[in-house]
Amino acid sequence: MSKIEPLVIIGSGPSGYTAAVYAARAQLSPILLEGSVTAGGALMNTTEVENFPGFKDGIMGPVLMEEMRAQAERFGTRFITDDAVKVDLTGEIKTIEDGSGNKYQAKAVILATGSGYKKIGLAKEETLSGRGVSYCATCDGFFFKEQAIAVVGGGDSAVEEATFLTRFASKVYLIHRRDELRASRIMQKRAQDDPKIEFVWNTEVIDILGEDKVTGVTLKDTKTGETKNLSLTGIFVAIGHIPRSELLIGQIDLDDAGYVLAKPGSTKTNIEGVFACGDLVDHVYRQAITAAGTGCQAALDAERFLASQGIFSA
Amino acid sequence: MATKILTDATFDEEIKNSTTPILVDFWAEWCGPCKMIAPVLEQIANENEGKIVIAKLNVDENPKTAQALGITSIPTMNVYKDGQLAKTIVGAKPKPALLADLASFL
Numbered sequence: 362m363s364k365i366e367p368l369v370i371i372g373s374g375p376s377g378y379t380a381a382v383y384a385a386r387a388q389l390s391p392i393l394l395e396g397s398v399t400a401g402g403a404l405m406n407t408t409e410v411e412n413f414p415g416f417k418d419g420i421m422g423p424v425l426m427e428e429m430r431a432q433a434e435r436f437g438t439r440f441i442t443d444d445a446v447k448v449d450l451t452g453e454i455k456t457i458e459d460g461s462g463n464k465y466q467a468k469a470v471i472l473a474t475g476s477g478y479k480k481i482g483l484a485k486e487e488t489l490s491g492r493g494v495s496y497c498a499t500c501d502g503f504f505f506k507e508q509a510i511a512v513v514g515g516g517d518s519a520v521e522e523a524t525f526l527t528r529f530a531s532k533v534y535l536i537h538r539r540d541e542l543r544a545s546r547i548m549q550k551r552a553q554d555d556p557k558i559e560f561v562w563n564t565e566v567i568d569i570l571g572e573d574k575v576t577g578v579t580l581k582d583t584k585t586g587e588t589k590n591l592s593l594t595g596i597f598v599a600i601g602h603i604p605r606s607e608l609l610i611g612q613i614d615l616d617d618a619g620y621v622l623a624k625p626g627s628t629k630t631n632i633e634g635v636f637a638c639g640d641l642v643d644h645v646y647r648q649a650i651t652a653a654g655t656g657c658q659a660a661l662d663a664e665r666f667l668a669s670q671g672i673f674s675a
Numbered sequence: 676m677a678t679k680i681l682t683d684a685t686f687d688e689e690i691k692n693s694t695t696p697i698l699v700d701f702w703a704e705w706c707g708p709c710k711m712i713a714p715v716l717e718q719i720a721n722e723n724e725g726k727i728v729i730a731k732l733n734v735d736e737n738p739k740t741a742q743a744l745g746i747t748s749i750p751t752m753n754v755y756k757d758g759q760l761a762k763t764i765v766g767a768k769p770k771p772a773l774l775a776d777l778a779s780f781l
Contacts, residue, residue, distance in 0.1 A: 398711040398767040405707035423707055442714075444769050460771050491748040491765030500706040503735070504747040574745055595747060 366392055367672050368663055369457055369467040371445045372605075374402025375649045376639025377473035378429035379656030380663075384471075385436035387664045390675030392467070393433065394441045397460055401426035402475050403602075403640070404649060406497050407518075408525060412545075413649050425649070441465075445474075450612050450635050468672060469663045472609065472621060472630070472637040473656060476602035476647075481513065485569035486598070493575025493595050498522035501595075502529045510595035511536050511578060513566055519599035520544035520552050526597065527557040534591065536561045538583050561591075569596060604641050613637070620644050628659040636662050677720035679730040683737040689730065696756045696780040697728040701749050703735045708767035709750045715770045716752075719777070726781050727754075754780055 370380050373395035384391040395401075404410065407422035416425075434440065443459040450470055457465045478496045480486055486494055495501040498512075502525060510530045512523040515537035521544075523535045535552065540562045542549050552558050561580065568579035570590065577592045604619045614622045614631040621630060621637040628636040638655035640647055667673070681689055681699060690697060700716055702709035713731075720729035734741040734749060744753070754762040754777065764776050774781070 397715060397769040398708065400711060401707070405711075446771075460769050491751050491763065492745065493747050495748050496766075497706075497708065497748070500703075500708060500750075501748045503703065503705075504741070574747070 364466070365454060366390075366465060366467040367667050367675050368392070368469045368471065369394065369455070369465050370471040370473060371448070371457065372396065372402070372473035372475055372639070372641070373400050373430070374404065374426070374473065374475050374639060374652060375429065376475070376641075376652040376656035376659070377402070377471070378426070378433050379653040380471045380473060380638060380660040381433035381438040382429070382436060383657050383660030384663060385433055385438045387660070388437075388674035389664065389667065390437045390439065391471075392439045392441060392465055394443060394445050394457065394459060394465075395430075397443050399444075399475075400442060401430070406499050407521070408499055410649060411547075422649075429653075445608060448608050448612070450609075450632055453634070455634065468670060469634045469636070469667055471628075471656075471659045471663055472613070472635065472641055473639045473659070474605040474608070474641050475652075476604050476640040478598065479601045479603050481566060481598055481600060483566070483569055485571075489569055489571060489575050492573060493571065494569065495595065495597050496599075498525050498597050498599075501597075502526045505530050505595045507531045508595060509534070509593045510597065511561075511566075511591070511593050512597045512599055513537075514599035514601070515539060515542045515544065516599070516601065517544045517548055520548040522597055522599050523558050524548070524552055524555060527555055530557065530595070532593075533558045534561050534593065535559070536564050536566060536578075536580065538565050539563065566596070602640065602647070604644075606641060618644065628655060628662045634663075634666055636666075677717055677724070677729065679728055681730045681732040681737075681740075683739045686732065686737070686740045690755045691758045693728055693755065693758075695726060695728055696754055696761065697730055698752055698754045698777070698780075700729070700731045701734050701741055701744075701746050701751045701753070702731060703733060703749055705735075706749045712750050712767040715773060718770065719773065723781050727777065756780065 404422035638659040639652040
């Protein structure tokens, strides 16, 4: 077991990296467990980010994350490219264990593990994953050149994916269970103007067809209950996210959906010295910039907490 | 480099002639999760030399093989044993999870 650190940050992405920039500049020399295969977070699977202030021509999601990481590194963040697999946050000294069995002890912890994608919950979704069912348009769009495919969902990510996929596919159905999108107006307009995108409103996917590969979907009209089949070779699921809070169950207060409950107006959790930020907490805004904002708040809250304990640097 | 590079031209031959199980990582430059999994596979290759061969096939440069195998998501990791497909792993996973998936080959 190593020495007791002032601060360990679990999770990367805009919130974890921003927390690290602030904590490192505060001389806390934070350890950041950035994830073994998820470092950089959800933005690593996106293309152009157009709404992050400061980049008038947009910036690629992965590039933005590399820059944030480098900025955190510049001020002395120590990165561990591994996952937290076990935590004990309840005592005064918090213990975190990574996937290689290394243990870290800290006076304060910032939780920034973000969210993972939500599945529809159909049996075929599992068996045909990698056989036409996908959760990453930027990874897998390439395989659907000149084919008819569908994106399921109605938020920004669904509409962005649909637009992105028109580079490859001959036809993209955007299947949404409501009659309006949650996506931003500019994304909606872009999709509506795209001749390859066809909106399928008030519709749920109730089955995925095909044995060895996807051949179609069964759709159900949410108003009339009518069902019909649609032939396609790919289905991209973008129906939202679930917070990655499994590790915290039983220690940190979570809401019914699994989001960490932070005290209003702060990033403090129910346990002293444990702070939470980003998509792990936020089920309302879920933007790169709001995640970065709460990451900053968490670092400042942690810094104040540590100062109250007489700890001012690593 | 502990990993072996496969191409459309060499794929069949390498699978057929491998004396140990061979894992083929189908990847591309634009795929974020593929880049993250690469160092993990490199480690697994180094730590299990002689037991399993870890190979990579770039689907962008070698579309024929990926298409023939019906691959539609990357990273996909196919494990071949005695020339036959023995396991398919789809998506990036942390090392302990990958090792668990590969346990019967190591």
